[in-house]
Amino acid sequence: MKKSKRLLAAVLAAVIACAGLTACAGGSKSSTAAESGAASAADTSKSRAQDTLIYAQGADPRGLDPALVDDGESAKIMVNIYEGLLKYDKDSTKVLPSLAESWDVSDDGLTYTFHLKKGVKFQDGTDFNAEAVKFNIDRQLAPNVTEDMGYAGFVFGSVKDVEAVDENTVKINMKAACTPFLNNLAMCLGAPMVSPKALKDNNNNVNEHPVGTGPYKFVSWTKGQNVVLTRNDEYWGDKALTKNVIFKFIKDNSARVVALSNGEADMIDGIDATVVSQIESAGNKIYEAPGMNINYLAYNTTKAPFTDAKVRAAVSQAINVPELVKSLYQGYADPATSVLPTFMEGYDESIKQVAFDQAAAKSALAAAGVKTIHMITYTNPRPYNTANGQALAEAIQGYLRNAGVEATIDAYDWTTYKEKVKAGDYDVCFYGWTGDNGDPDNFMNLMADKDPTMNVARYDNADFKAMIAKGLATKAGDERNKIYTDLEKKAAEEAVWLPISHGKTLCGYRSNVKDFYYHMTGVVFLSGVSKS
């Protein structure tokens, strides 16, 4: 038929045009996805499904080289491929041995000696040893470090040099005593050990060719679609229970929920309170993970009347934090009584913020002559504030009105907001922090930092800073933890911030998935997870 020929010609012409376009753009390129192993003839998709965990997250990893990335989507995948010298405990951010069996710290805190586990191999068959550790750290120290190694300065900034004493002993010499260094070594960014051979073979960038010592090894990454991992059968410790893991990228939150109930994913994260009932009514389970974060209101301590601790305390006193948190986050965030999350060392139950007392607040603010407060906030949801900054500010505004104070609110998108915070023209601002290394200094330094986009309260107190410095230099243990408890109490007494909440992370998983858990540092270790 002539008609069908014409239609066919049109379609073919379109296809030819597409082929021509690739040439026009500079030559056809093959896909970047690594070659997947072909499934054996005996395999069926059903048995493969039984042997495979599918984890759906919201985006592609930025890359899979722990020195070159700074995002959570990369971290969740990397922790299954790599390990560091140390690791975090399961239910806290206390550090435990990992690739290092034990370690010694010199009395002056300037020398760390790590005793490495013997017989460990990278997934490419090369030995994990002291030279490998030195190689990994040296590449993130001057003069080798590059400016796009986002966490090199944070993790290894206090390191002077590294010596491989013998095959299984590494000595790390510090520029100054810095106890958070131990927590740094347990991090999933910067700290994990990469195969030196893989780094040399890939021009010092293993974003697409990750090789570590972990329970899973990398198979392929199809951009925008998935990363496939398979069990490392030569793993030095407990072998992974499930043979394959696939990290699938489903950007839309609603679509991820449907994928879970449709069986296209076994586990999902990045959900919020509104879909919990939908997930549970489909027969799936919810996991609530504590978050290593703090959502807070900060006073501008450089601007009258908030230079006065009493005035700050009076405003805090006007706000019923537990009631506000329950209303705003529906049980999926915990009211904060401290800056530090409760699972972190340095936290103690004795830490208390000023108690809610509207009448007392009202009279104190009237006496101080405070009639209006200017608040700035952000319009987006944040990991520590899923309700968004505008809603939070409006809730606070209501409490302040009840205490006789009129609050004005200016809201900006996050990027613009950061510029406004830097400019400093506010009485009160809303901010939050997601921790990096599980060390209390990582949180408390936010009130001592010289950078006003970190220390958004602009708090400048010599005693506080002296205690921060002491905490850095004191060895891990009860004495050090007490320093941070004391810092918390001083911050509460001074009412530098009003801590509001610690946000939880919600995940969903199918009922046939066993032992799923999401770590408070924002990663998932899948080697202990299985399907029935």
Next chain:
Amino acid sequence: MFKYIVKRILMLIPVLLGVSVIVFLIMRVFSPDPAPIVLGQHATVEAANAWRAANGLDAPLYIQFFNFIKGAVTGDLGTSYYTKTPVTQEIFSRFPATIELALAAIIFASLFGIIIGVVSAVKKNSFFDHAGMVLALIGVSMPIFWLGILLIILFAGVWHILPSGGRIDPLLQPMAASGFYLIDTLAIGDTEAFVDVLRHLILPALALGMYSMAIITRMTRSSMLETLNQDYIRTARAKGVSEGKVISHHALRNAMIPVTTVIGLQLGSLLGGAVLTETVFSWPGIGNYTVECILKSDFPVVQGVVLLIACIFVLINLVVDVVYAFIDPRIKFSKKEG
């Protein structure tokens, strides 16, 4: 014809130059500084300055633009700031997905659009006509993201008969060859995987193609009505030609000229990436990726993709003109017209 094609391809040069100037200026003037995004929350001012210098962002704008053009002419679109991967590699690992979806959508839209349009025109003012026009109106009016979510909830969430997103079950994913999964799965003879790819294409192609189908339906209907009122149609009927032949051979063929233009334009825009559909259906194409790169101030990727899309659009128009010659032999692009 050949001379005409050459001339049109040469016209591509000023078009691309204009497009690249516009996108370059928009990205540089309106986008936030990429350094904090690339380097993360712990970056020092010194590191940010060093990074800008390493990526040429400390040079005057005209030098940056010149370097961009120089690279583009030789096929080097630079490296993504965020992932440190060459831009061409990033684009071509995702573009097959966009092409496959765009073609599926345009095939769906064309087939159904033309059929509904013809039926509406032939049975003017009947129930079929009104139903067709209502369907077209719905297609034009309904937002893609809402239609997409609705389709996902119904077919995947409630009835569980189609996948909710992605291109293929990862357990069936073929080794990367062309990146076109329909072709790759056929090539390795994996029927199960081929069927799975088709199943994954259904919902996004439906959601994406609905708007185009509506446009094509309305164009086909109005073009057919105009054609059916021509004298030669009356003559054909007077000769005793069957109604089916009158419609398919005489009327539709002529009506297809403006419809072909619309199909070409729709295909061009689909190949530029369907951001919302790709987001909702987790389709790993180029449109969604580009939006993410805009938000990350990843200049090289955005500039590279926009340049590519401009190429596509211009060349699609050329293909449409060439297809005219097949549909209507009288269109020859003679020397006089050239």
